[in-house]
Amino acid sequence: MKLEIDNIELSFNHKRILYGIYLKAETGKITGILGRNGCGKTSLLRILFGSLSSKYSNVRIDGVYQKKKLYKTGEVAYLPQHQLLPTGLKIHAAFDYFNVEWHLFITIFPSFEKYKKNRISELSSGELRVIETYLVLNSNKKIILLDEPFSFIAPIYVEKIKQIIQRKKEHCTIIITDHFYQEIMEISDTIYLLKEGYCKPISSKKDLKNEGYLS
Numbered sequence: 001m002k003l004e005i006d007n008i009e010l011s012f013n014h015k016r017i018l019y020g021i022y023l024k025a026e027t028g029k030i031t032g033i034l035g036r037n038g039c040g041k042t043s044l045l046r047i048l049f050g051s052l053s054s055k056y057s058n059v060r061i062d063g064v065y066q067k068k069k070l071y072k073t074g075e076v077a078y079l080p081q082h083q084l085l086p087t088g089l090k091i092h093a094a095f096d097y098f099n100v101e102w103h104l105f106i107t108i109f110p111s112f113e114k115y116k117k118n119r120i121s122e123l124s125s126g127e128l129r130v131i132e133t134y135l136v137l138n139s140n141k142k143i144i145l146l147d148e149p150f151s152f153i154a155p156i157y158v159e160k161i162k163q164i165i166q167r168k169k170e171h172c173t174i175i176i177t178d179h180f181y182q183e184i185m186e187i188s189d190t191i192y193l194l195k196e197g198y199c200k201p202i203s204s205k206k207d208l209k210n211e212g213y214l215s
């Protein structure tokens with residue numbers, strides 16, 4: 001599958017946020033998006049998913065313009081930047097809802113075993129992020145959009161999540177954004193830097209320095 005988006009025009013309060021975007025993501029490849037705070041990474045993912053409307057946008061799958069918002073196709077899973085799961089939900093119920101096996105999760109993250117009967121509200125921010133990211137990655141969708149999956153997560157869990165993402169790319173089109181740029185550079189096959197409304201393809205750390213993303 002090839003997923004493309006371009007022709008976006010997004011403004012908030014007369015301030016143009018996105019206007020020169022072309023982004024292509026493909027099954028078998030991880031597409032990473034980097035960019036400074038406020039450059040529009042979350043907005044771009046939300047436009048792709050369909051939860052944010054822009055003045056213009058053109059989303060294509062295998063070259064075919066998508067009239068429907070992507071979330072209505074049932075083929076996309078989205079990890080938003082902020083909390084996904086309702087606070088009062090029991091953790092095992094969240095696994096049931098996503099149709100994901102708890103015992104497989106526990107084989108990778110054994111320290112979470114004690115939480116099965118707890119509620120989402122009883123997790124730390126990082127523990128919640130691990131569970132949410134795991135559920136989205138294992139939700140059996142063709143397209144996966146991840147907004148800051150590594151936020152609040154301890155390095156040992158970041159490594160495990162990275163391994164899962166790399167395994168999933170074989171069957172999924174994955175787009176990921178995060179401020180952990182080294183992690184993004186390590187796992188991504190294609191990287192874009194979002195800057196001044198545009199997407200610029202990036203191939204090395206030197207490019208990031210030249211663009212003023214790194215000092």
Ligand SMILES: Nc1ncnc2c1ncn2[C@@H]1O[C@H](COP(=O)(O)OP(=O)(O)OP(=O)(O)O)[C@@H](O)[C@H]1O
Pocket residue numbers: 012013017035036037038039040041042043044081
């Ligand atoms: N609902 C909104 N109303 C007004 N302005 C908004 C709204 N949502 C986002 N913005 C503005 O649009 C810009 C892009 O926001 P966005 O959240 O997409 O950036 P981001 O690159 O994801 O930032 P960060 O890395 O800090 O999460 C920011 O300047 C933000 O203030």
